Amino acid sequence: MSSLKYRLKRRLKAIHRYISSPHLGPQALSAHFEELGLRRGGIVLVHSSLSSLGYVPGGAHSVIEALIKYLGNEGTLMMPAHTWIEVNRGKRSFSQNQDPTHVGHIAETFRRWPGVVRSAHPTHSVTALGPLASQLTHGHLEAESPCGENTPYGRMMENDGQIFLLGVELKRNTCFHSVEAIADVPYLLKPTKDEFDIELTTGELKKSLVRCHQRAIPSRFNAFKNPLSQSGCLREAKLGHGSSIVIDALPFRDFMLKALEMDPDVLLDRSSTSFGTLVELCTGTPSTMRRPSESKHSSG
Secondary structure, eight states: OHHHHHHHHHHHHHHHHHHHSOBOOHHHHHHHHHHTTOOTTSEEEEEEOSTTSOBOTTHHHHHHHHHHHHHOTTOEEEEEOOOHHHHHTTOOEEETTTOOOSSOHHHHHHHTSTTOEEOOOTTTOEEEESTTHHHHHTTGGGSSSSSSTTSHHHHHHHTTOEEEEESSOGGGOTHHHHHHHHTTOTTSBOSSOEEEEEEOTTSOEEEEEEOOBOSOOOBOGGGGHHHHHHHTOEEEEEETTEEEEEEEHHHHHHHHHHHHHHOTTTTBTTOOOOHHHHHHHHHSSOOOSOOTTSOTTOOO
């Protein structure tokens, strides 16, 4: 009965979106990508929410097809395939082929897309399709952190990729954890590694010791929209009832590493560093944001 109720609820939500929301076909999606400065032939890591887009005929398949067509044969499309919720609940196994992601319908549909490869990490795996897919995803299990150097996230940034937040807030940007890892902030990682049973795509079973994230500390990721915009690496545009964000990943990384060098807690609610100070120190230009008397939760 609970399964029937769930399916009915999803169907009713779909009908409501169809009636009340803008209809976003391939041309509207492509125009949105263009407006945000998404680079054709580039590397793009997409975090997404299908329900926030409005009504998309064809649903997740249409969004993925639009992204693949826009990027072209030389482009590489990446999406998160996270499973850390299950790990936080005590699970200590991971199947590279079978474990579903918990980060939305578009990401889960992409995980099962023909030709997509998935990195072998039990908490923060990434899926990818395109000429650089294998290069970006290999060796994730051996990395010293889930999201830092020698991970798909770190390599995407090194290769001048872009982060596309399609209908989701800035706080969904996993690369905040990437820069935390690169900066070696003391609060991010557990002090010891956990042992996992890993089933690889080849069917090989292995035991691996993996350094996982600690429980999250209250952060102010969303409030970094204005500082990142002023630094020149973030753009936002409306879509349907919501909006999307594109971030140029390499300047994002460089901006955030300067900020974290100045204040290792800068991404956390407990930080007292003002955003105006951040912009001036990280860009070398006067900030148009309010001065240090502003609330630390304000984005200006």
